[in-house]
Amino acid sequence: MRKLKSYMNQCSRAVLTDSGVMIKSQHSFPSDELDSAQEFNEIGPEPNPFEDETEEISSTRKSFDSASLISCVTCLSDNSNSNDENGEQSLPANTLIPYAKILYAKKICVMNNDFSPYRDDVAGSSNSETNAPGAELPSVLVEVTFAKPRRHNLVPKKLLLSFGTIAPDDDVAETLMQRSYKNTKREKSIMVIINPHGGKGQAKKLFVSKVKPIFAASNCLVEVLETSYRGHASEVAKTLDIDKYDVIACASGDGIPHEVLNGLFQRKDRADAFNKLAITQLPCGSGNAMSLSCHGTANPTYAALSVVKAQEVRIDLMCCTQSSYKTEHRLSFLSQTYGVIAESDINTECIRWMGPSRFELGVLINVLQRKKYPCDLYVKYAAKSKNALREHYNLHKSKQENSSDDSSLEIPEQQDVEEPDFKLTYSLSDPVPDDWELVDPAITSNLGIFYAGKMPYVAPNTKFFPAALPSDGCCDLVLTDSRTSITRMAPILLSLDKGHHVLQPEVVHSKVTAYRLVPKLKQSIISVDGEMFPFEPLQVEVLPGLCKTLSYNGSYVETDFDSM
Numbered sequence: 369m370r371k372l373k374s375y376m377n378q379c380s381r382a383v384l385t386d387s388g389v390m391i392k393s394q395h396s397f398p399s400d401e402l403d404s405a406q407e408f409n410e411i412g413p414e415p416n417p418f419e420d421e422t423e424e425i426s427s428t429r430k431s432f433d434s435a436s437l438i439s440c441v442t443c444l445s446d447n448s449n450s451n452d453e454n455g456e457q458s459l460p461a462n463t464l465i466p467y468a469k470i471l472y473a474k475k476i477c478v479m480n481n482d483f484s485p486y487r488d489d490v491a492g493s494s495n496s497e498t499n500a501p502g503a504e505l506p507s508v509l510v511e512v513t514f515a516k517p518r519r520h521n522l523v524p525k526k527l528l529l530s531f532g533t534i535a536p537d538d539d540v541a542e543t544l545m546q547r548s549y550k551n552t553k554r555e556k557s558i559m560v561i562i563n564p565h566g567g568k569g570q571a572k573k574l575f576v577s578k579v580k581p582i583f584a585a586s587n588c589l590v591e592v593l594e595t596s597y598r599g600h601a602s603e604v605a606k607t608l609d610i611d612k613y614d615v616i617a618c619a620s621g622d623g624i625p626h627e628v629l630n631g632l633f634q635r636k637d638r639a640d641a642f643n644k645l646a647i648t649q650l651p652c653g654s655g656n657a658m659s660l661s662c663h664g665t666a667n668p669t670y671a672a673l674s675v676v677k678a679q680e681v682r683i684d685l686m687c688c689t690q691s692s693y694k695t696e697h698r699l700s701f702l703s704q705t706y707g708v709i710a711e712s713d714i715n716t717e718c719i720r721w722m723g724p725s726r727f728e729l730g731v732l733i734n735v736l737q738r739k740k741y742p743c744d745l746y747v748k749y750a751a752k753s754k755n756a757l758r759e760h761y762n763l764h765k766s767k768q769e770n771s772s773d774d775s776s777l778e779i780p781e782q783q784d785v786e787e788p789d790f791k792l793t794y795s796l797s798d799p800v801p802d803d804w805e806l807v808d809p810a811i812t813s814n815l816g817i818f819y820a821g822k823m824p825y826v827a828p829n830t831k832f833f834p835a836a837l838p839s840d841g842c843c844d845l846v847l848t849d850s851r852t853s854i855t856r857m858a859p860i861l862l863s864l865d866k867g868h869h870v871l872q873p874e875v876v877h878s879k880v881t882a883y884r885l886v887p888k889l890k891q892s893i894i895s896v897d898g899e900m901f902p903f904e905p906l907q908v909e910v911l912p913g914l915c916k917t918l919s920y921n922g923s924y925v926e927t928d929f930d931s932m
């Protein structure tokens with residue numbers, strides 16, 4: 369009872385606004401009112417599960433994270449002076465909790481405006497002083513749980529709020545939930561696949577301490593599986609009961625989403641699987657490109673909020689064919705690379721302890737050595753020149769914005785895929801089709817970087833594909849010539865964080881729907897989604913809109929390519 373009283377004493381008056389819940393003022397309950405409130409408390413407040421949370425683990429979040437997800441930074445800053453008795457900071461008047469941050473709302477009880485208990489059975493009775501006719505309408509006490517910024521992370525926090533009502537049966541908690549989950553399903557059923565070796569072996573700890581509390585506070589149904597061997601996630605995806613889940617969340621690097629997609633791809637009911645499930649990443653690995661590109665963050669707490677709140681979006685996948693696995697094509701969601709980038713990614717495994725900077729070091733060494741990676745490259749262009757690419761980008765970007773702007777739809781409809789959507793148009797065993805072009809051999813015989821990608825961020829602060837779009841039916845192709853002088857290559861590499869490298873005249877940047885890469889070295893590396901693939905000719909074809917993922921704004925994170 370003491371706990372209940374102290375909890376109820378933290379109650380604030382609040383109102384719903386267009387963008388969130390506005391705290392109006394604190395209210396203290398006299399203890400006798402609390403005693404009677406208890407009588408009407410059908411769903412009494414549970415002990416706050418977040419009171420005891422003290423653990424903080426160092427964060428990997430980059431500066432742009434907060435800008436992307438905190439829609440009301442000042443109003444939820446940690447600088448408030450008022451402390452409640454749990455040592456938690458209470459929220460001052462005029463604080464706005466944006467709907468984007470509200471995880472859950474639950475009605476506790478209905479009370480009169482003087483906080484005496486509201487009685488339905490006496491309302492309207494002329495004998496009742498408490499609920500006399502014409503008296504003001506009652507307030508509803510609602511327990512609101514929201515994601516509160518604490519240091520570099522988000523933690524769930526519960527508040528007890530009283531809302532004035534427009535009618536005794538006004539369901540404020542339900543209105544609040546509807547506004548907080550406007551474009552997405554609430555209380556999702558999530559299968560979490562953890563790679564315990566992901567990143568620096570921190571994936572499980574990150575999931576338990578950072579992500580799980582946010583999922584729990586959002587009333588998500590969560591099932592957890594840890595991988596025990598390479599390929600395990602793929603096996604799980606091949607057989608899991610798709611009806612049980614809305615989301616597969618990979619607490620890992622990019623390797624587990626790659627496996628999950630390929631496991632689903634091998635199912636007989638793959639169209640149903642890709643229509644039912646959204647595949648997403650909780651950034652717990654060393655390569656977290658999917659989370660950076662879709663959730664706009666490498667911080668697991670912000671990604672968890674995005675998984676709970678983000679809308680489903682269809683993305684294209686790329687289908688790879690090589691002679692080693694001719695009939696069993698493999699899906700790629702992120703990238704394929706040969707040359708400098710591939711060698712830097714795979715050959716620096718031995719310095720994994722360095723974290724993401726191991727990759728940058730590898731690129732630098734290879735570029736300084738001016739290593740070349742000759743090949744033949746045949747391409748089916750969607751936009752060959754930089755001008756054509758910009759036109760393509762603007763067209764598809766505005767199409768996508770128009771479709772996601774349709775606010776009449778509570779959850780925007782997604783086009784389902786069918787079995788024929790998985791079929792390839794081109795075969796590696798056929799001659800190169802007539803409408804494909806051979807890329808200038810002057811470049812390909814001196815190739816430095818070959819990088820084809822579908823998501824804008826490949827690593828933190830590395831916006832390698834700033835013009836990538838979720839479902840424009842293309843992948844972006846970036847090529848460099850190893851003969852480019854070091855004085856020109858240095859600024860190109862230094863502008864990877866802004867994505868300006870693609871504007872440089874020395875960098876080839878195109879949109880393609882398919883390509884065939886025929887390496888001319890005896891030994892080197894082809895890497896697909898960060899995994900080593902057979903070193904042999906590779907043919908790739910984009911399969912439009914095959915997969916559903918979660919993205920907080922219904923697209924990839926903003927890259928500002930339009931204004932470059």
Ligand SMILES: Nc1ncnc2c1ncn2[C@@H]1O[C@H](COP(=O)(O)OP(=O)(O)OP(=O)(O)O)[C@@H](O)[C@H]1O
Binds near residue numbers: 621622
């Ligand atoms: N239990 C396991 N034991 C060994 N390997 C595993 C296990 N679980 C997953 N793997 C493999 O580990 C690889 C890397 O996984 P993941 O992408 O999650 O981590 P990462 O830290 O980002 O690694 P990378 O830097 O290689 O991308 C995947 O290819 C996956 O098949």
